[in-house]
Amino acid sequence: MTNNYTAGGNIEAWCTKCKLELGHTIVAMVANSPKRVKCNTCDSLHNFRAKPSEKKRLKSKKSPQKVKVQEIDYNECISRLTDTELSNAKKYRTEGSFEKNEIINHSRFGIGIVSSVIQINKIEILFKDGPKLLVQNREAGPGV
Ligand SMILES: [Zn+2]
Numbered sequence: 001m002t003n004n005y006t007a008g009g010n011i012e013a014w015c016t017k018c019k020l021e022l023g024h025t026i027v028a029m030v031a032n033s034p035k036r037v038k039c040n041t042c043d044s045l046h047n048f049r050a051k052p053s054e055k056k057r058l059k060s061k062k063s064p065q066k067v068k069v070q071e072i073d074y075n076e077c078i079s080r081l082t083d084t085e086l087s088n089a090k091k092y093r094t095e096g097s098f099e100k101n102e103i104i105n106h107s108r109f110g111i112g113i114v115s116s117v118i119q120i121n122k123i124e125i126l127f128k129d130g131p132k133l134l135v136q137n138r139e140a141g142p143g144v
Contacts (some may be wrong), residue, residue, distance in 0.1 A: 005034050015039040021051060073124050077113050086111060094138040096137040098123050106134075 005011060005026055011034055013024040022087065024037035027045060034048040078086075081103065089105035090098065092112070098104060102114045104125060112125040121137045 005029065005032070005136060009044050010040075011048070012050075013037045013039075014051045015042065015044065016049070017042050017044040024048070074113070074130075077126070078111060090127075092134065094135050096136055098125075098136050111124060 007026050007029050009026045010089040011024050011026050012021055014020075015022045015024065018039060018041050023040045025040060026034045026036075026048070027038050028034075028036040034121060036045060037048045038045050057071070085103055089103040089111055090096065092098075092104045098114050098117070098143075100114050100117055104112050104114060106112055106125070106127065108123075109127040109129060112127040112132075114123055115131060116124045117123045117136075118124055118133070121135055123136050124131050124133055127130075
């Protein structure tokens with residue numbers, strides 16, 4: 001099999017700098033294969049590579065989602081709520097009882113989502129400002 005590649009010709013190659021498959025100019029040929037290429041976009045000179053190797057792709061695979069696994073994205077949660085759910089948000093009261101993922105309305109912090117029930121009388125609620133620890137099931141003592 002022969003190909004038409006020659007030095008000075010154009011070739012689609014992976015640019016290590018642009019991180020894209022782009023048009024390159026062949027700079028040097030070795031045994032009928034492009035060896036060195038120059039990126040037409042960034043002018044960087046590098047070894048010819050048809051595309052990034054799978055191995056490298058896997059290795060460099062970022063996992064930004066992993067960071068979010070443990071914390072609820074407030075804006076995402078709020079955007080998923082319907083108007084009805086928002087208007088039905090339970091009013092936060094220290095003597096109230098709340099469950100995980102319950103939507104609550106706090107007089108000061110606004111709409112929040114119960115991210116976890118830490119103890120029978122302690123819950124973590126995610127507000128726009130961030131997570132806050134609040135009490136629940138607080139008994140209204142005599143005279144309060
Ligand atoms: Zn480039």
